Every structure is written in structure tokens, then in C-alpha cells.
Amino acid sequence: MTATATSARSDLSELGRSETALRTFLHGLPGVDQVGAEQRAAQLGTRSIKTTAKAQAIDLAIRMVDLTTLEGADTPGKVRALATKALRPDPADPSCPHVGAVCVYPAMVPYVAEVLRGSGAGSGRPSGGPGQADGAAPAGLGIVHLASVATAFPSGQAPLDVKLADTRAAVAAGADEIDMVINRGAFLAGRYQEVYDEIVATKEACGDAHLKVILETGELATYDNVRRASWLAMLAGGDFIKTSTGKVPVAATMPVTLVMLEAVRDFRAATGRQVGVKPAGGIKTSKDAIKYLVMVNETVGPDWLDPDWFRFGASSLLNDLLMQRTKLTTGVYSGPDYFTLD
Amino acid sequence: MFEYAPAPESRSVVDIKPSYGLFVDGTFVDPVDGGSFKSINPASEEVLAEIAEAGNEDVDRAVRAARKAYEKVWGPMPGRDRAKYLFRIARLIQERSRELAVLESLDNGKPIKESRDVDVPLVAAHFFYYAGWADKLPYAGFGPDPKPLGVAAQVIPWNFPLLMLAWKIAPALAAGNTVVLKPAETTPLTALLFAEICQQADLPAGVVNIVTGAGDTGRALVEHPGVDKVAFTGSTEVGKAIARAVAGTRKKLTLELGGKAANIVFDDAPVDQAVEGIVNGIFFNQGHVCCAGSRLLVQESVADRVLESLKRRMAQLRVGDPLDKNTDIGAINSAAQLAKIRELSEVGAAEGAERWSPACELPDRGFWFAPTIFTGVTQAHRIAREEIFGPVLSVLTFRTPAEAVEKANNTPYGLSAGIWTDKGSRILWLADRLRAGVVWANTFNKFDPTSPFGGYKESGYGREGGRHGLEAYLNV
Numbered sequence: 001m002t003a004t005a006t007s008a009r010s011d012l013s014e015l016g017r018s019e020t021a022l023r024t025f026l027h028g029l030p031g032v033d034q035v036g037a038e039q040r041a042a043q044l045g046t047r048s049i050k051t052t053a054k055a056q057a058i059d060l061a062i063r064m065v066d067l068t069t070l071e072g073a074d075t076p077g078k079v080r081a082l083a084t085k086a087l088r089p090d091p092a093d094p095s096c097p098h099v100g101a102v103c104v105y106p107a108m109v110p111y112v113a114e115v116l117r118g119s120g121a122g123s124g125r126p127s128g129g130p131g132q133a134d135g136a137a138p139a140g141l142g143i144v145h146l147a148s149v150a151t152a153f154p155s156g157q158a159p160l161d162v163k164l165a166d167t168r169a170a171v172a173a174g175a176d177e178i179d180m181v182i183n184r185g186a187f188l189a190g191r192y193q194e195v196y197d198e199i200v201a202t203k204e205a206c207g208d209a210h211l212k213v214i215l216e217t218g219e220l221a222t223y224d225n226v227r228r229a230s231w232l233a234m235l236a237g238g239d240f241i242k243t244s245t246g247k248v249p250v251a252a253t254m255p256v257t258l259v260m261l262e263a264v265r266d267f268r269a270a271t272g273r274q275v276g277v278k279p280a281g282g283i284k285t286s287k288d289a290i291k292y293l294v295m296v297n298e299t300v301g302p303d304w305l306d307p308d309w310f311r312f313g314a315s316s317l318l319n320d321l322l323m324q325r326t327k328l329t330t331g332v333y334s335g336p337d338y339f340t341l342d
Numbered sequence: 343m344f345e346y347a348p349a350p351e352s353r354s355v356v357d358i359k360p361s362y363g364l365f366v367d368g369t370f371v372d373p374v375d376g377g378s379f380k381s382i383n384p385a386s387e388e389v390l391a392e393i394a395e396a397g398n399e400d401v402d403r404a405v406r407a408a409r410k411a412y413e414k415v416w417g418p419m420p421g422r423d424r425a426k427y428l429f430r431i432a433r434l435i436q437e438r439s440r441e442l443a444v445l446e447s448l449d450n451g452k453p454i455k456e457s458r459d460v461d462v463p464l465v466a467a468h469f470f471y472y473a474g475w476a477d478k479l480p481y482a483g484f485g486p487d488p489k490p491l492g493v494a495a496q497v498i499p500w501n502f503p504l505l506m507l508a509w510k511i512a513p514a515l516a517a518g519n520t521v522v523l524k525p526a527e528t529t530p531l532t533a534l535l536f537a538e539i540c541q542q543a544d545l546p547a548g549v550v551n552i553v554t555g556a557g558d559t560g561r562a563l564v565e566h567p568g569v570d571k572v573a574f575t576g577s578t579e580v581g582k583a584i585a586r587a588v589a590g591t592r593k594k595l596t597l598e599l600g601g602k603a604a605n606i607v608f609d610d611a612p613v614d615q616a617v618e619g620i621v622n623g624i625f626f627n628q629g630h631v632c633c634a635g636s637r638l639l640v641q642e643s644v645a646d647r648v649l650e651s652l653k654r655r656m657a658q659l660r661v662g663d664p665l666d667k668n669t670d671i672g673a674i675n676s677a678a679q680l681a682k683i684r685e686l687s688e689v690g691a692a693e694g695a696e697r698w699s700p701a702c703e704l705p706d707r708g709f710w711f712a713p714t715i716f717t718g719v720t721q722a723h724r725i726a727r728e729e730i731f732g733p734v735l736s737v738l739t740f741r742t743p744a745e746a747v748e749k750a751n752n753t754p755y756g757l758s759a760g761i762w763t764d765k766g767s768r769i770l771w772l773a774d775r776l777r778a779g780v781v782w783a784n785t786f787n788k789f790d791p792t793s794p795f796g797g798y799k800e801s802g803y804g805r806e807g808g809r810h811g812l813e814a815y816l817n818v
């Protein structure tokens with residue numbers, strides 16, 4: 001949010017046309033004080049969310065889960081099971097909401113699509129799901145979205161045309177959300193234009209599918225870089241910014257997500273366009289998920305407290321949420337055998 | 343909307359007695375010539391307990407008990423043995439931390455998250471730290487064999503009742519002195535619980551004496567001819583009276599008084615963290631902080647943006663029940679303090695500054711004041727000069743670093759200051775020029791027992807904390 005950002009909105013759309021303009025803008029963003037950001041994130045983690053607030057938060061968190069499997073060992077059988085679970089996370093309790101999306105590799109998209117397609121209200125991003133009111137996504141899916149990673153996930157180290165073909169294939173197979181990775185090598189080398197152009201090209205290849213831009217914050221290392229990469233991804237047209245692939249040692253953290261939330265907040269103030277945030281990797285417990293929701297609530301406010309604008313990239317998180325949900329309604333903890341395997 | 347359900351900390355951990363005596367010579371005793379007063383919960387105006395008020399005779403008994411303990415037991419005791427007692431007290435504070443935190447919030451009105459996460463941990467840390475010094479005094483830089491002073495008279499304020507007690511008692515005892523401490527009349531309860539902890543730790547009788555009461559008790563204590571050292575934290579007005587009272591006596595004096603700290607935000611500051619620092623600087627502990635960043639000096643070129651962020655952030659502050667774990671701002675400590683905050687705020691508005699508070703519902707009973715900022719404040723406004731000691735921030739602007747220095751120093755006080763900039767060289771340049779005892783850079787209200795704290799000018803003299811804090815209690 002430099003002087004450029006707060007002035008006329010048309011200024012921002014010009015930024016992508018020159019390396020110099022991009023660099024000047026990104027390096028003009030206010031810095032992030034590491035100690036301060038980490039302290040604030042820790043503070044938000046001390047909120048005490050109990051009883052009704054906890055029940056509300058758990059249901060919201062379930063609806064925000066991008067139920068994910070990204071393994072070399074994924075098979076049609078495995079992803080079908082995951083997709084079925086996404087639709088009915090708790091078979092014993094019909095009041096349990098479905099998750100936000102299933103997230104898989106492009107090759108697995110057709111098998112997930114089969115399961116999800118028959119599931120719900122039919123075409124488009126149906127309004128039957130929680131808060132999913134925009135009709136900008138492709139036809140054919142049910143109430144749970146189908147996200148595919150693409151662009152040579154997780155490293156992104158492939159020629160651009162390969163990355164774009166990867167994206168188009170995933171969309172053609174039925175994905176209505178694409179999780180791309182940015183070119184971290186180019187970003188760290190200061191070649192912002194290249195990163196920008198790749199995101200723009202991927203967005204174009206997505207068609208109507210929503211684009212989530214993975215910054216891989218664990219490789220960007222500093223919060224200043226996270227803020228710059230967030231703005232770069234938003235300027236280039238990303239619909240969501242996402243922390244991590246889950247494939248490097250440091251995945252989503254509270255302070256990184258805080259910096260990204262501040263970026264989407266300031267970006268909307270500057271441009272009027274709202275961008276979603278997805279922390280991914282390492283969020284395993286309901287307690288963690290609730291801390292993130294508190295952070296969303298107190299940093300960007302209720303506008304983002306919706307699966308359209310905030311997601312958790314996670315797998316084991318879902319069962320912990322279900323376990324806590326059952327505990328709240330029944331008063332007792334059940335063993336892991338009472339919850340389905342993904 | 344995501345509404346946080348009430349999350350109150352349980353009161354059942356504390357056991358408040360209907361009435362408390364004075365802690366003299368190791369036991370609780372009734373006052374001989376004093377009366378009594380009530381301590382209330384400022385969040386509900388409920389009476390918590392009846393407290394003995396020490397008269398002159400009671401103060402005299404306490405000082406004599408301290409003298410006897412100094413001469414017979416504590417003074418001659420080897421440092422390593424004094425350390426054992428201090429370590430024991432520190433551990434007991436940790437063990438009973440929840441109890442102390444709840445009691446502090448009940449009696450003072452501060453939010454439980456602060457008493458739990460800031461006050462009580464720092465109290466324990468202070469005792470641990472000075473316990474470590476007790477047998478190492480020859481290496482503190484005050485000569486090969488520094489001696490204690492004798493009996494210390496200590497008068498502490500109501501804003502951090504237990505923490506101020508720790509700042510006073512821990513170094514005094516480590517250095518070999520005995521103490522008579524008078525807590526503030528609105529917040530005596532944690533000091534009395536501390537007295538129980540001293541009993542539990544088997545601290546020899548008379549080493550710590552606690553006399554409760556108001557101004558008269560304090561006066562009797564500091565003027566008592568049997569004390570060798572006076573330490574006071576509180577208002578500049580009372581501090582001056584104490585300085586006059588001890589002038590010409592052998593008593594050694596340290597004063598930690600008021601402040602009107604400048605929190606200086608430059609145009610290259612990390613804005614989001616600076617806003618957190620501004621909020622922490624003035625709204626921490628309802629602004630009842632002598633080193634509060636009560637004057638925000640923001641560079642004019644970023645003033646609008648910083649204020650916009652600040653207002654957005656202030657709208658998130660949760661004001662209410664101090665025992666709720668999600669409360670950010672608790673109750674004002676007393677009706678008198680609330681009246682003072684209201685009066686100065688009205689003066690601010692009458693003098694033409696623009697007043698703003700976020701929408702916030704205040705409870706019906708108790709003493710409450712919404713977090714408030716005044717913009718368009720100049721050096722000529724009273725709210726830019728006088729200590730409000732409440733959740734009220736005065737916002738001023740500056741154009742150049744030199745102007746920031748001038749404005750920051752243009753106050754009779756000089757306790758603390760804050761600098762927010764990404765430029766390390768500017769931090770060093772500015773810190774050299776600010777006449778304030780503590781200068782924080784890209785943070786605010788950070789306390790640590792190893793770090794000395796104290797003021798310039800009308801903010802007092804002497805240092806507490808760190809190696810420097812020992813000097814006040816040694817004959818050097």
C-alpha cells in the first residue's frame with residue numbers, strides 16, 4: 001500500500017507492464033517487522049474460543065477445508081474415497097457440513113469429478129453451498145469444489161508451455177479451482193516480471209476456474225518477501241493466495257498467514273477487489289484452525305470468514321475437527337475408529 | 343459474524359478473606375492506632391475485603407520489626423542463604439501464579455490475559471533474577487564488598503500492584519536490606535497474598551513487612567526516622583513531596599514518577615507492527631502505565647494512513663469483564679482516576695482537538711472508559727503535556743527527524759520513548775538525542791528484569807532492574 005496503491009485504481013493495472021514499475025511498487029511496500037508480526041500472531045493465538053463460539057468455528061472450519069492428497073501413491077480408489085468423505089465427512093451426523101473442496105494432482109481429477117459431479121445442485125458454482133454465490137466457474141460440479149494443483153507442482157521447475165498445458169488439462173478434466181506455484185527462482189532472483197507474466201498466463205489458461213497462487217512462503221524466507229509476493233500474485237490476477245505446497249519443511253505459519261491477510265486487506269482497500277487466502281500444510285488440530293479463524297476475524301473481518309475467501313489446505317485436520325465436533329454435541333470423546341479414514 | 347462466547351477465568355482459585363490485618367514481624371496483626379478501609383473490584387464496585395489502615399504506631403512497629411530482622415538475621419546472613427529464600431519465593435509465585443493473576447485482576451481491574459501473561463511472569467522473573475545476584479554482589483561493580491543500607495521504606499502504586507512490589511522487594515532483599523512496603527489503598531490484596539507466600543517460604547520474621555493504608559500511612563512511613571532508604575513509584579506530585587520530606591536526612595531516595603512518552607512513527611516504519619505498538623503503548627493496562635506511549639508523533643506524510651490503520655485496529659479492542667480471557671481493556675482502577683481521565687478528555691475536546699473512540703458498549707456498573715484518540719493535538723494542548731494515565735492517546739505530527747526530537751523532548755517528563763523506523767542508523771541517532779530513560783525501537787512496553795528502568799527530569803531518578811537496580815539498595 002504505497003502512495004501508488006492508494007491513488008487512482010487504474011495505476012495498479014499498469015504496473016505489470018514494466019519490470020521497473022513492478023520493482024518500484026513492490027519495494028515501496030511498507031516493511032514487516034519480524035518480531036512484531038510474530039508477536040501479534042502469537043497474541044491472536046491466545047484468544048479463548050469456547051462453547052457456542054467453538055461450535056460455530058468448527059463448522060466453519062470444516063466448510064473451509066480443502067481436503068488434500070498429493071502423493072505419488074495416489075490412485076483412483078484413494079481419491080474416490082477422499083471425494084466421498086468430502087461430501088459427507090461424518091456419515092453418522094447429517095447435520096455435519098461438507099468440506100470446501102477436494103485438492104488432488106491433475107491426473108486424479110477425473111476420478112474425483114465422477115464422485116463430486118453426481119453430488120449436488122448440478123451446474124456452476126451452485127448457490128446451494130455455503131456462501132458460494134458467484135457463477136463464474138465451469139459447469140458440471142456439485143456442492144464441493146474440485147481443486148487441482150498444476151504448473152509442475154510442487155517445484156514449478158518446468159518450461160512455461162508445459163505448466164500451461166498442465167493447467168489446461170486439469171481444467172478440461174473437471175477442476176474448477178487451480179492451485180499453481182509461483183516461480184520462486186525468478187522471484188528470489190528479482191525477476192518479478194517473469195513471475196507476474198507466468199501468473200497472468202496461468203490465469204488465462206484457467207478460463208473460468210478460480211486460480212490459487214501458491215507462494216511457497218517457506219522458500220521465500222522473509223516476511224518482506226511474503227508481502228511482495230502476495231501483492232505480485234494479486235496484481236497478476238490471482239483469486240486466492242496460498243502459503244505452501246506442503247512439500248518443503250516450513251509450511252503455513254500464523255505470522256506468514258497474518259502478513260498475507262494484511263496484504264489482501266490492503267489490496268482490497270486499494271483496488272476494490274477481494275482476494276482469498278489459503279494457509280496450507282501443517283495445520284493439524286482444531287485448536288490451530290480456530291486460531292487461524294480468530295486471526296481472520298480480527299485482521300480482515302467477517303467478509304473473509306467464508307469458504308469463498310478462506311480455506312485450509314489440510315488432510316488430517318478434518319478428522320480432528322470432526323472429533324471435536326462430536327465431543328461438543330455428545331460431551332464425550334470417541335476413539336479414532338469412530339471417524340472415517342480419508 | 344464470529345462472536346466470541348464469554349470465556350471467564352474462574353474466581354474459585356482465590357480465597358479472599360473478609361478482612362486483612364497488617365503484616366508485621368512475620369504475622370498478620372490488627373492495627374494499634376489505625377482504622378480500616380475497603381478494597382473494591384473496580385469492574386463491579388463490589389467490596390472485596392476490609393483492609394486494616396496502619397497508623398503512626400503501626401508503622402513504627404513495622405519499622406522496628408524490620409530493623410531487628412536486619413540487625414539480627416537478614417543483614418548478617420550470607421548471600422547464598424538469602425538467595426535460597428528468594429528462589430523459594432520465586433518458585434512459589436510460579437506455583438500460585440493463577441491465584442495471583444485472578445486476584446490482581448479482581449482488585450485492579452486489569453484484563454486477566456495481562457495479569458496472567460505479563461504481570462505475574464515478570465514478578466517471578468524479577469525474584470529469580472535478583473535471587474541470582476544475592477551471592478554475587480562483589481561482582482556487581484560496586485566495590486569488593488558492598489553493604490546493604492538497612493531498612494527500606496517502599497511505597498508503590500496501583501497500576502501494577504504485584505509487579506511494583508517485586509521491583510521494590512526483590513533487589514532490596516537480595517542486597518541484604520529488610521523492607522516495609524505500603525501498597526496502594528485501592529490494590530492491597532496481592533501484596534497481602536505475597537505476605538502469605540513469605541510465610542509459606544519460611545522467610546524470617548520482619549524481613550518483609552506490609553503496612554496497608556492511604557497517603558497518611560505512606561507519609562508516616564517515608565518520614566519515619568528509622569528508615570535508611572525510601573523508594574517510591576507514583577505521581578510526580580507525591581514524589582516531590584517525598585523528596586522534600588527526606589531532604590536533609592541520611593535517607594537514600596529513588597523516585598519513579600510520571601511520564602508523557604513520545605511514540606515516534608517515521609514514514610518508513612513497518613505500519614502494521616507500528617500500529618500494534620501504538621495500541622500496546624497506550625491501551626496496555628488501560629493506559630495506567632507511567633511509561634505509556636501517550637503522545638503519538640507521526641510523520642505527516644504517513645499520518646492519514648497510520649491513523650486509518652489505528653482506528654481499524656482500535657475497533658477490534660474488546661472492553662469489558664477483566665476476568666474474561668478475551669478482554670483487551672479492563673476497568674479503570676478507581677472512581678477518582680476515572681474522573682481525572684474524563685476531566686482531561688473534556689479539556690482536550692474543549693481546546694479543539696478531535697476526539698474519536700470506536701463503538702463500544704461499556705458495562706453499567708464499575709469504572710470504564712472507552713479507548714480514545716485525539717487528533718489535531720499540538721504541543722500547546724493540555725492533553726499533550728499532562729499525564730492522563732488512562733486509555734487516551736494524543737496524536738501530533740512532525741515533518742523532519744529534528745522536529746521529532748524537539749517535540750519528543752519538549753515535556754517536563756522523560757521516562758520512555760518509542761521509535762518506529764526500518765532504518766537502523768536513524769534509531770541510533772534518535773536514541774542518542776531523546777531525553778528519556780528507556781527508548782524502545784520497533785517495540786514498546788517491553789520489560790525484563792535484566793534491563794534497568796527509570797527516568798529523566800520530572801520522571802524521577804534512580805534505576806530499577808538489572809545490575810543498576812542494585813545500586814539503590816547498596817551503600818555505594
